[in-house]
Amino acid sequence: MLLQQIADGVATGAIYGALALAIVLVYRASRTLNFAQGELALLGAYVSWQLVAWGVPLWTALAISMIALGALSAASERVLVRPLVRRHQPLPLIIVTLGLMIALNAVIGWAWTYQTKEVPALFGEGAVTVAGIALSRQDLGIAATVLVVAIGLGLLFERTRAGLRMRAAISAPESAELSGISTGRTMTAGWAIAGAVGALAGTLIAPELFLHPGMMAPVLLYAFAAATLGGLESPPGALVGGIAVGVVENLAGSYLPHGSDFKQVVALVIIVAVLLVRPQGMFGRREVVRV
Amino acid sequence: MSLLTVEIAAAGYGPATVLHEVGFEVATGGRLVVLGANGAGKTTLLRTISGLTTVDGSIRLDGTELVGLAPHRIAGAGIAHVPQGRGTFGDLTVRENLLVGGATRPGRAAAADADRWMERFPRLGERAARPAAGLSGGEQQLLAIARALMSTPRLLLLDEPSLGLAPKVTSELFSTLDELCGETGTAMLLVEQNAELALGIAETALVIESGRITVRGSAAELRDNDDVRRAYLGV
Secondary structure, three states, X not given: OHHHHHHHHHHHHHHHHHHHHHHHHHHHHHOOXXXXXXXXXXXXXXXXXXXXXXXXXXXXXXXXXHHHHHHHHHHHHHHHHHHHHHOOOHHHHHHHHHHHHHHHHHHHHHHHOOOXXXXXXXXXXXXXEEOOEEEEHHHHHHHHHHHHHHHHHHHHHXXXXXXXXXXXXHHOHHHHHHOOOOHHHHHHHHHHHHHHHHHHHHHHHHHHXXXXXXXXXXHHHHHHHHHHHHOOOOHHHHHHHHHHHHHHHHHHHHHOOOXXXXXXXXXXXXXXXXXXXXXXXXXXXXXOOOO | OEEEEEEEEEEEEOOEXXXXXXXXXXXXXXXXXXXXXXXXXXXXXXXXXXXXXXXEEEEEEOOEEOOXXXXXXXXXXXXXXXXXXXXXXXXXXXXXXXXXXXXXXXXXHHHHHHHHHHHHOHHHHOOOOOEHHHOOHHHHHHHHHHHHHOOOXXXXXXXXXXXXXXXXXXXXXXXXXXXXXXXXXXXXXEEEOOHHHHHHHOOEEEEEEOOXXXXXXXXXXXXXXXXXXXXXXXX
16 A cells, blocks of 8 residues: 555656756756746647647657747747846846746636646556556656656766756856857757756646646646755756655655645645755755865 | 957946056967956956956957957857866866867867876876866866867966965976977966966066056066066065
8 A cells, every 4th residue: 555655656756856857957057946847847738738639649749849848948048037147137037937937827828728628648548567556557657758858868968068068057157158168058958958858747747637727836836846855956856856755745645634635735844844954955965165 | 470469448347447458469379477466457357358358449369359259259269268266167077177178179089188188197087087176276277277278279368377276286387387388389378476487487478557557578577677576576
C-alpha cells in the first residue's frame, strides 16, 4: 500500500520536476522567477490538444507544441524581460512575469473557453504489475519521457560547446561576454529550452488533471516547491525535488486526515521549511569565494 | 602602423564621466603600460575599449571602429581582456575555463590549444578537471591569462594582474607574461599599480590622473621621471 502510494507519486512528481526544471533554467539565465511558467505550460497543453483535435498524431502535436512554446518563451525573454534584466530591475521584472501569467490565462480562456477538455493519454490505458505494485502505462511513460529529456539536457549542458557557453554565461556573465560569448543569445536559449520543457510538462499532465484554464495553478505551486527544495540553480535538483514533492503530496493525500484538502499546503510547508533550514536547497551550493 | 588607436572625448557610466580627452596608440605587437592611483580611471579605460562603458569618441583596432559594438563582438574582433579580479569561471573546471576562452574559435583547434596550455603550465594541467575556484590566486591569474590567449588575440588587455598576489608570485607572473607575448607577438595594454615590474616589460607608458593623461613617454623615460618615481616607484 505504502509502496503503491510512493510509486503513484513518482510520475506526477516527474512532471512537477519538469516544470521546476523550466523554472530553474529561466532563473539561471535571467536571475528571475518566471511566474508565467505554468501558463506557458498550459498553453503548450492547449496547443497539443488543439492539434490532436485537428487530426494531428499526438506525438507530432507534442513536438510542434514544444517548438511553438519554445519560440514564444524566447520571444517574451527578448521583448519583455531583457530590457529589465539589462537595467537590473528585479521587481518590475517579477511584475512583468506575473502580468504575462494573467494575460496568457485570459487569452487561453478566451480562445478555448473555460470548459474542461479531455486529453488522450500519451501512453495508452492499462497497467503493468511489478512486485505487487500496479504501474499504469501512463505513469511509466511519463517517468521515462522526463528521464530522457533530463539526460538529453544534461548532455547538452555538459558535453557540447553550446552548453559550455551557456554555463559560462551563467557562471560569470561579464567574463563570458569578454570571451566573445553573446550572453543575450545564451539567455534567450535558456528561455527557449524552458518553454519547450514546460510545454512537455503541460501536455504530460493534462490527461491526469483534465484540461481547463485553472489546471496549472496548483502544479506551478508544486513546481516552485520542487525548485526551492532542489536549489533554484540546480537542474538535477529540480527533478529530484519534483519527485520528492510528488511523493510527499501523494502520501499526505492518502494518510493525513482530510489529506486531499491539505495537498497544496504540503507544497507551502516544503517551501517555508527549506527556506528556513537550508535556503540553498538540497543541491545548491553556498558561494565560496577565494581571492 | 598602429594596431589600436584610441581617441576618447569622454567615457564613463551613464551620467558619470570618468575619462576626459584620452588619446593614444598601441603599435602592432607593442606594449603599453598605464600607471595611475586608485580611482584614476585605469580600469574604466580598459572597460571602455572592451565596450563596457558609454563612450563618446573613436576606438579602432586595425582600422575597424569598435565604439558601438557589443563586448562579445569586440572580443571576437581580436581583443582579449583579463578583468580585475581575474574573471574566473569558478564553478567550471580549469579545462572548461580554457575552452571558454577559445569560444570564438573552431572546437577542435580550441581543444588542442587547451591541452597545450595545460602542458605548458603543469599546475593547471594537474587540476584540469577540478573547479577553477579551488586554484590559488597566482594559479587563477595564470589561468586567466591562458584563457585570454586561447582566443589568439591581437591585443591583450590586463587589469592589475598583480592584485592580491605575493611579490614573488607577481614577478614570476610578469616574466611569464613577457615570455608569452614575445612568443605570440601579441600586443599588450597593461594597467598596473606595481610600476617597477610593469615598466620592466613595457615599451611605452602613460600616467592617468583624474581621468586625464598627465605624463607619457617610453618606459625608460618614465622610470627616470622624478614625479613618476616619487608617486609610483616609491623612491
